[in-house]
Amino acid sequence: MTTAKAWFITGASRGLGRAFTEAALAAGDRVVAVARNIDPLEDLAAAYPEALVRFPLDVADRRAVFEGVQQAFAAFGRLDIVVNNAGGLLYGMVEEATEEQIRAHLDVNFFGAVWVSQAAVPHLRAQGAGRILQVTSMGSAGGMATVGFYGAGKVALDSLSEALAMEVERFGIKVTIVEMGGYATGLFTAGTTATEPLPQYDALRTELEEMWGDESGPDPSTAAPVIMELATLPDPPRRLIIGSRSYDQVREIDQTRIGQYQAWEHLSRMAPG
Template structure:
């Protein structure tokens, strides 16, 4: 069955691969980017089923207008994928005020504005699926990625609460949590904070950190079947890891957390009063 899919940040990386897969199988796709020139080839190839939309996701009014434009153009809206976002690389102390605020504007508020824009449409039609591109770094952390961690932890909390709010309306919510992939995540799309020498040793050791080893990076094209299966699922999960690392490391991280909480539980109970 043909679906109408709205996706942000789709000129490259996961977004571009997924858009091509959706279009190739016959779905209708509205895709956004700040610069839609990167969509020219798809617009020529799929003149009736592809709608490129120029959008700054940090602008709430633009986000509402983009969702409404897609809905009016295709006459339906089935899936909304909040894919746009980027990373700030730097220790917490190194991150500037502008870098932090801009990262939250894009990764958190941009996701929120698109989500809020879509909800009235999805509620009225009594079905829909909102997919938030989170990260394994929304579940556990890595040094020098703390600001990005914070944005994705925020998206996780927002979306988990959202899922319980909209389930009665027939709307599903899924957090997609990829481990590292050979995309441009750490390249031109990333922001590098001004380094402080005290953190140089931590930076130098990152290449030997689990999650950042060469063998830990997945192949982006391998995510396509998973996303198609997710989009087509009648009962999609709240969370879906992409890649081999996420589930195994998360089990270990949460086992350590549970052990700590258990060891301090007497203190916690005594603090109840």
């Protein structure tokens, strides 16, 4: 008989967070689901009154995160899987973004995951086991115009998570960087903050919109089975790309980057360091 796992999922009210919450509950697991607005979770609360605990949480508020994580552990007596999924999109060119927009974006997309990780690690260490899934993006493989700050936050979380994984592995805690592909999560609608566009970038903006097209991507529920299987692996990968098309795109980006390194190897080797 498989023991039910206890999950803590941020950004659980929509998109990928909602899909992961539904999948875990359907598998017989228990979930603490948090988001700024938890009203969309009412139907799941009615369907799983014993297995779902939900409460509002702003991950940008460090004190609230520590209190929320403590509440989550108290709810089920342990947590097995912590999913840092909460995030949004700052859409616009680097020059266009205000300081307020940039700081607010990174407060959620980067620092929010930092606060949750800091709050969860002592509990996971005390129980001698646990998983932290850091939801980043296949886009963190390289920067892209108009979503530079989104990519920057994900790259920062990538790097920090590599360090965290090394630091906590000896305590029985496994960290996986989950590089999500493009799914229909509402990120470009409900989750978007837009800059005030400068006319100097109109042509580039039009080119990008034509290149991306109107395709919103597959339903987030199609990614949930991967997360469920990942959660059961005794020795999970440090990084995992989720999405077949995204896997191919990331490989292409990496191969292009290697080609650039090789093309300029002679210049790199001019310095002894």
